[in-house]
Amino acid sequence: MKKIFLFTSIIIFGVTQILSAQENTKLEAKTSEEKINPAKFTAHNKGKMYIFWGGNRESFSKSDIHFRGNDYDFTLYDVEAHDKGKGWHLDYANPARMTIPQTNLRIGYFINDHYNISIGFDHMKYVMVQNQIAKIGGVVGNSYPDHAGVYLPSGNNTIDLTDGSFLKFEHTDGLNYVNTEFCRVDDISKLFKIRNTDKFQLNLTEGVGCGFLYPKTNSTLLGKERHDDFHVTGFGVSVKAGLNFTFFKYFFVQTEIKGGYINMNDIRTSNSPSDKASQSFFFLQKIIAFGGIFSI
Numbered sequence: 001m002k003k004i005f006l007f008t009s010i011i012i013f014g015v016t017q018i019l020s021a022q023e024n025t026k027l028e029a030k031t032s033e034e035k036i037n038p039a040k041f042t043a044h045n046k047g048k049m050y051i052f053w054g055g056n057r058e059s060f061s062k063s064d065i066h067f068r069g070n071d072y073d074f075t076l077y078d079v080e081a082h083d084k085g086k087g088w089h090l091d092y093a094n095p096a097r098m099t100i101p102q103t104n105l106r107i108g109y110f111i112n113d114h115y116n117i118s119i120g121f122d123h124m125k126y127v128m129v130q131n132q133i134a135k136i137g138g139v140v141g142n143s144y145p146d147h148a149g150v151y152l153p154s155g156n157n158t159i160d161l162t163d164g165s166f167l168k169f170e171h172t173d174g175l176n177y178v179n180t181e182f183c184r185v186d187d188i189s190k191l192f193k194i195r196n197t198d199k200f201q202l203n204l205t206e207g208v209g210c211g212f213l214y215p216k217t218n219s220t221l222l223g224k225e226r227h228d229d230f231h232v233t234g235f236g237v238s239v240k241a242g243l244n245f246t247f248f249k250y251f252f253v254q255t256e257i258k259g260g261y262i263n264m265n266d267i268r269t270s271n272s273p274s275d276k277a278s279q280s281f282f283f284l285q286k287i288i289a290f291g292g293i294f295s296i
Contacts, residue, residue: 041249041295042197045110045185049296050118052254054104054289058083058124063281065169067221069274074138074151076159076167081281084125084172102174104287106181114184122177122258122285126215128169133158144222166222169269169277171215173228177236177262179211185244203244205254210237213262219269219277227270234264234278242287250292258285 062078085102102125108118137153147166151157161167185205189197212235218228238260246252260283267277 040196040198042187042201042246045113045116047295048110048293049108050110050116050252050291050293051107052104052252052289052291054254054287054291056102056104056122056124056285056287057085058102058283058285060126060284061282063279065277065279067167067269067275067277069270069272069276071141071143072139072222074136074140075153077135077137079134079279080129080132081126081170082129084127104285104289106289106291108181108183110185114186116183116185118181118183120179120181120209122179124171124175124177124283124285125173126171126175128161128167130164130168131162133160133162140222147222164220168218168220170218172218173216175262176214176216176230177211177238177260178214179209179236179238181207181209181238181240183207183240197246198249199247201244201246203246204241205244205256206239206241208237208239209260211235213264215264215267217267217269219267221269221275224270224272224275227268227275229268231266231268233267234262234280236260236262246293250294252291252293254287254289254291256285256287256289258287259283 060081060083062080064075064077065079066075067073083102103123104120106118106120108116110116136151136157136159137155139150140147142148147159159166183205184207185203187197187201188204189200189202192202194200194202213233214230215233216228216230217233218226220226238258240256240258242254242256244252244254261280262283263280265278267279269275269277
């Protein structure tokens with residue numbers, strides 16, 4: 001029995017030594033290969049951070065805007081609005097003026113090679129089209145004699161907004177969407193036969209986001225004193241897709257199409273806290289941004 005035990009022990013020890021030697025040989029080979037052909041920086045994303053800054057143009061769906069306050073409660077239906085783009089402008093790169101144009105700022109972190117989470121600030125501008133005739137429903141009291149009346153929603157009541165005496169309404173400093181996003185990134189360089197991704201890499205990105213609205217609403221309503229102040233007004237949700245062009249490992253240009261829904265139920269329209277408005281609408285952003293990515 002002792003001889004069998006000793007013989008078995010010798011065999012197990014020998015096999016263990018052989019397997020250990022083979023494992024060491026594989027490890028040495030792998031280490032040598034890594035020294036000869038080190039992994040590309042762009043091969044993995046986990047643990048990296050990125051930041052980008054850019055500009056946008058946007059469009060908005062028509063919306064119903066409900067105004068309420070002392071001696072009035074009415075809704076304007078299917079109100080049209082547009083953005084206030086500046087085009088290519090030096091303000092985007094001027095530290096003293098870079099918050100004036102329509103801009104996008106985002107900082108993110110990769111939790112693995114494909115997925116990242118980020119926080120961002122989408123500075124859009126919403127301007128009600130002044131030269132329009134809007135359908136109106138509700139009541140404007142005798143405190144506002146120039147526009148007093150009962151406007152039945154079922155009727156064909158309209159009001160001409162052109163001269164601005166009834167309403168001027170815009171979120172121009174701005175329609176600020178503060179949000180967090182969860183995004184996926186996929187390297188599609190191979191599809192275009194790009195071999196050295198540390199020199200140039202092409203990525204596809206898509207994601208979802210949500211956040212709150214913090215606009216500075218510029219409003220003049222029923223001859224009241226102009227109001228223009230920051231205020232948390234509601235929430236937004238969004239989806240996006242885009243292309244990321246990375247150059248020399250650390251620098252990139254990113255283009256995105258981003259759409260979403262905004263619901264603002266607590267808009268300040270005058271210096272009086274009793275004067276409020278609410279609206280909801282869809283938006284579409286076209287974004288181009290410049291940024292950097294680095295390991296931490």
